[in-house]
Amino acid sequence: xxxxxxxxxxxxxxxxxxxxxxxxxxxxxxxxxxxxxxxxxxxxxxxxxxxxxxxxxxxxxxxxxxxxxxxxxxxxxxxxxxxxxxxxxxxxxxxxxxxxxxxxxxxxxxxxxxxxxxxxxxxxxxxxxxxxxxxxxxxxxxxxxxxxxxxxxxx
Amino acid sequence: xxxxxxxxxxxxxxxxxxxxxxxxxxxxxxxxxxxxxxxxxxxxxxxxxxxxxxxxxxxxxxxxxxxxxxxxxxxxxxxxxxxxxxxxxxxxxxxxxxxxxxxxxxxxxxxxxxxxxxxxxxxxxxxxxxxxxxxxxxxxxxxxxxxxxxxxxxx
DNA sequence: CCGCGATAGTCAACCCAGTTGACTACTTCT
DNA sequence: AGAAGTAGTCAACTGGGTTGACTATCGCGG
Numbered sequence: 001x002x003x004x005x006x007x008x009x010x011x012x013x014x015x016x017x018x019x020x021x022x023x024x025x026x027x028x029x030x031x032x033x034x035x036x037x038x039x040x041x042x043x044x045x046x047x048x049x050x051x052x053x054x055x056x057x058x059x060x061x062x063x064x065x066x067x068x069x070x071x072x073x074x075x076x077x078x079x080x081x082x083x084x085x086x087x088x089x090x091x092x093x094x095x096x097x098x099x100x101x102x103x104x105x106x107x108x109x110x111x112x113x114x115x116x117x118x119x120x121x122x123x124x125x126x127x128x129x130x131x132x133x134x135x136x137x138x139x140x141x142x143x144x145x146x147x148x149x150x151x152x153x154x155x
Numbered sequence: 156x157x158x159x160x161x162x163x164x165x166x167x168x169x170x171x172x173x174x175x176x177x178x179x180x181x182x183x184x185x186x187x188x189x190x191x192x193x194x195x196x197x198x199x200x201x202x203x204x205x206x207x208x209x210x211x212x213x214x215x216x217x218x219x220x221x222x223x224x225x226x227x228x229x230x231x232x233x234x235x236x237x238x239x240x241x242x243x244x245x246x247x248x249x250x251x252x253x254x255x256x257x258x259x260x261x262x263x264x265x266x267x268x269x270x271x272x273x274x275x276x277x278x279x280x281x282x283x284x285x286x287x288x289x290x291x292x293x294x295x296x297x298x299x300x301x302x303x304x305x306x307x308x309x310x
Numbered sequence: 311c312c313g314c315g316a317t318a319g320t321c322a323a324c325c326c327a328g329t330t331g332a333c334t335a336c337t338t339c340t
Numbered sequence: 341a342g343a344a345g346t347a348g349t350c351a352a353c354t355g356g357g358t359t360g361a362c363t364a365t366c367g368c369g370g
Contacts, residue, residue: 008288008292009268009272010172010176010272010275010284010287010288010291011172011173011176011177011180011268012198012306013288013291013292013295014169014170014172014173014176014291015169015173015306015307015308016291016295016303016304016305016306017165017166017169017291017294017295018166018169018170018173018308019218019304019305019306019307019308019309020295020298020299020304021165021166021169022166022308022309023304023309024298025166038310038356039309039310040310043167054318054319055318055319056317056318056319063174064356064357064358065357065358065359066318066319066320067319067320067321067357067358067359068356068357068358070319070320071356071357072356072357087318090317090318090365090366091318091364091365091366092317092318092319092364092365092366093317093318093319093365094318094319113164113166117164117165119298120165120294120298123293123294123297123298124290124293124294128286128290129165129290131283131286132165132287132290132291133163133165133168135279135283135284135287136165136168136169136171136172136287137163137168138278138279139172139275139278139279140168140171140172140175142278143175143179143274143275143278144175148171149171149174149175149178150171150174151167151170151171151174152170152174152310153170153173153174153177153308153310154174154177154178154194155193155194155195155307155308155310155327193327209347209348210347210348211346211347211348219327219328219329220328220329220330221347221348221349222328222329222330222348222349222350223327223328223329225348225349226327226328227327227328242347245336245337245346245347246335246336246337246347247335247336247337247346247347247348248336248346248347248348249347249348310356311370312369312370313368313369313370314367314368314369315366315367315368315369316365316366316367316368317364317365317366317367318363318364318365318366319362319363319364319365320361320362320363320364321360321361321362321363322359322360322361322362323358323359323360323361324357324358324359324360325356325357325358325359326354326355326356326357326358327354327355327356327357328353328354328355328356329352329353329354329355330351330352330353330354331350331351331352331353332349332350332351332352333348333349333350333351334347334348334349334350335346335347335348335349336345336346336347336348337344337345337346337347338343338344338345338346339342339343339344339345340341340342340343340344
């Protein structure tokens with residue numbers, strides 16, 4: 001192992017790994033007839049399926065302002081993946097929920113993404129892959145006050 | 156383990172881990188009197204120390220066009236971290252090399268970054284940390300034709 | 311039950327890192 | 341020598357994101 005190789009910072013590997021996975025994901029989505037998406041779409045869809053989301057919550061999740069989140073949701077709405085409706089219990093709030101088309105996209109995303117992780121596990125094995133996942137969860141929670149930090153990489 | 160927790164995609168964890176490390180790094184650099192940097196600075200400094208870099212190579216490394224790389228280098232030059240000089244062996248090329256100030260910044264960056272990885276190893280242990288590093292190297296090389304992909308996260 | 315601070319969302323202006331496209335200068339291949 | 345390819349630059353533009361100001365609504369303490 002060369003001197004340079006021994007020292008590759010994890011931060012750099014994380015950035016590369018994220019970029020690589022997202023690029024591959026979008027490439028394969030494109031092949032299956034779901035072109036022109038942004039990485040944020042998937043994260044929003046996934047979170048919005050778990051529970052109805054407010055704009056503010058989306059901003060926090062992604063690590064951006066509520067205004068930016070609002071623009072993002074608007075573009076997702078235009079593309080037909082989500083819709084915004086007033087919250088009956090709080091007139092200030094508009095709730096973001098998946099449309100049928102959004103559910104279909106998310107299904108494809110999860111299917112393709114599962115293939116990607118499978119590809120990875122064929123290189124390093126399932127055990128190491130799952131070790132990575134649980135180690136990352138542990139570290140991030142420990143070093144970030146118990147909860148997970150925002151998703152969007154700061155560049 | 157809840158249903159949601161079991162399924163946290165690695166891509167999301169990588170993004171969070173990168174963001175977290177970079178944010179912490181910049182925070183600590185700021186405390187030590189090195190404010191106002193972009194993540195790319197460190198990657199360029201590190202690569203330029205190993206060997207003289209061309210603008211094109213910087214673009215490839217980071218995953219952006221040579222024009223964008225040129226702008227970046229210009230701002231690093233303005234900040235006094237690098238300088239560009241003509242390549243004696245090829246008059247088309249301008250070579251990017253570290254200034255003394257650039258070397259000093261890189262030293263601090265590496266010092267602080269080492270602290271961050273040490274913090275991580277105190278949560279999951281050195282073995283798991285190094286396993287993560289070598290597994291990521293293996294996977295990225297295997298899934299990217301032998302060499303490492305570009306650094307900048309696509310967002 | 312009033313009033314005030316806090317919160318959700320929107321609008322508008324702006325910023326700036328990065329892209330696209332066109333160009334010059336130089337090198338390399340044949 | 342000529343053609344194809346490569347390094348860098350200039351200028352115009354894009355678009356995701358921020359800042360700041362505003363409205364409407366909620367909820368708590370007095």
